[in-house]
Amino acid sequence: MSESHPQPATRRRARRTPAPKVVVQAPAQVTIIGHNSQTVATAGFFVGARVPVRVYTTNPEQELALAPYPGVQVNVVEDAYAAAPGDLPPPPYLVAVDDAATASRIRAWLPPTCAVFLVRGDAKRGKTAPEGFLTLLPPSTAARSPVFARLATLARLDRLLAPARVAGKALILMYGDPDPDAIGAALALAALWRAVDCDVAIRYTGEVQRYQNKLLINWLRKKIDRLDPEELADAPLVAVVDAQPGFWKLDRPVAQVVIDHHPVREDTVADFVDLRPHYGATSSMMTEYLLEAEVRIDRQLATALLFGITTDTNDLKRKTTAADIAAFEVLHQKADRYFLERLEKSQIPAPMLDVIAWGITHRVVYRDHMLIHFGTVRSPDHLVQVADMLLLTFGISWVVCAGVVEKPRRLVAIFRGDGHHQDVGRRAATAFAELGSAGGHRTMGRAEVPLDDDQTVDDSCALLVKCLFKRMRPSRARSFIKTLQKHLDDPRPADPDEYELGA
Numbered sequence: 001m002s003e004s005h006p007q008p009a010t011r012r013r014a015r016r017t018p019a020p021k022v023v024v025q026a027p028a029q030v031t032i033i034g035h036n037s038q039t040v041a042t043a044g045f046f047v048g049a050r051v052p053v054r055v056y057t058t059n060p061e062q063e064l065a066l067a068p069y070p071g072v073q074v075n076v077v078e079d080a081y082a083a084a085p086g087d088l089p090p091p092p093y094l095v096a097v098d099d100a101a102t103a104s105r106i107r108a109w110l111p112p113t114c115a116v117f118l119v120r121g122d123a124k125r126g127k128t129a130p131e132g133f134l135t136l137l138p139p140s141t142a143a144r145s146p147v148f149a150r151l152a153t154l155a156r157l158d159r160l161l162a163p164a165r166v167a168g169k170a171l172i173l174m175y176g177d178p179d180p181d182a183i184g185a186a187l188a189l190a191a192l193w194r195a196v197d198c199d200v201a202i203r204y205t206g207e208v209q210r211y212q213n214k215l216l217i218n219w220l221r222k223k224i225d226r227l228d229p230e231e232l233a234d235a236p237l238v239a240v241v242d243a244q245p246g247f248w249k250l251d252r253p254v255a256q257v258v259i260d261h262h263p264v265r266e267d268t269v270a271d272f273v274d275l276r277p278h279y280g281a282t283s284s285m286m287t288e289y290l291l292e293a294e295v296r297i298d299r300q301l302a303t304a305l306l307f308g309i310t311t312d313t314n315d316l317k318r319k320t321t322a323a324d325i326a327a328f329e330v331l332h333q334k335a336d337r338y339f340l341e342r343l344e345k346s347q348i349p350a351p352m353l354d355v356i357a358w359g360i361t362h363r364v365v366y367r368d369h370m371l372i373h374f375g376t377v378r379s380p381d382h383l384v385q386v387a388d389m390l391l392l393t394f395g396i397s398w399v400v401c402a403g404v405v406e407k408p409r410r411l412v413a414i415f416r417g418d419g420h421h422q423d424v425g426r427r428a429a430t431a432f433a434e435l436g437s438a439g440g441h442r443t444m445g446r447a448e449v450p451l452d453d454d455q456t457v458d459d460s461c462a463l464l465v466k467c468l469f470k471r472m473r474p475s476r477a478r479s480f481i482k483t484l485q486k487h488l489d490d491p492r493p494a495d496p497d498e499y500e501l502g503a
């Protein structure tokens, strides 16, 4: 920060990404009517912005007090503001009197306008204005609280940076298969700590599994690797982000810093703990720290943080707070939108297309429902992808993709629904809970029913239809089962192998 960045970070930021500026037009002139202690200060406020000011006052001394201000014209009026002066300019009007009777007398002769403000003397600031008046400045208590909030964040920031200043070397850990929110948060903490000349390594402890996350890490071209246990032993400072040490079932790390938005665990103890379970994403918490510290958020960092927020909140549709939206607003101006678009679209590995094509050709539609039985499949993951895809069909509100998986031999049925017409989790449970494990929530469900060795794939078609549609007319159910069985005679696509990113 101040040591390593001699220039204020905000100025550099403004030059690199010119955000459209909202230009606020100053009023052509303002009129102040009154004589209380705020009259001169209010005139000074506008004079400072070169706004011409007209003052009507019963107090002749105000003329003297306002004499040094350029652009102020003072008119001394008599009869305690009984009537409108003949040369009253157009609004806005600022009424600077403390007693309500005088204020209403003035209000009565002002022309019809909304722009009438009551500017009270010191003792009465913070009170809301009576009817017919607006308050020009927020009550002093409200003005104080954002300042206090900022001071509290800066104190917390100092506590977060202090150990990095001392250690000079740190390790940031993500739990398991790192998701975009963990990656964004880790990069942000690394940026904060690097700004105080700390050497930072970012590590995860599982495997990167999702195609999108591989794509993100490749694009970032930042060294984000799997943890080598020796590194953990050597690290003088360890942070866990978007997780808590208790998440690890084995080799639980000892961390001095924990920053997370998951539910608070009783066993989370560290020198610095910032847990905000009400936040949609850890990336939102980290964006606040970066902004408060005025550490530059470059395009890559903004992109990773933004992707973290949108994936964890399902595009701000789930578990989202004002803080997540505020972070989103800052980041989306800086992020690489085209790369994010590519990331969002990159959901289907090419070999999956043949599986999807087979599914489309062999779909069975019953009212707003689509059912596909893929026969024997190597992994249920493919069923999930096809179900998600086919739920995009107009008029279809729930999809079931089923298949027989070996070891142990079982019928797996993946349920996807819009949650609007049908609670597919409950549907899965009513259909299959007696035979195996089944359940889920409104939009996602799953059932797994063990099969005996002598139960054929054809038998599983009958089981599927009978359980799903318990009240279906038997002749119709029979024809359904026949159709599914006939489909299985068609050659099926090879199971896509593990897909890897090209070089």
Ligand SMILES: [Mn+2]
Pocket (backbone or CB within 6 Å): 181, 182, 242, 261, 280, 281, 282, 312
């Ligand atoms: Mn998260």
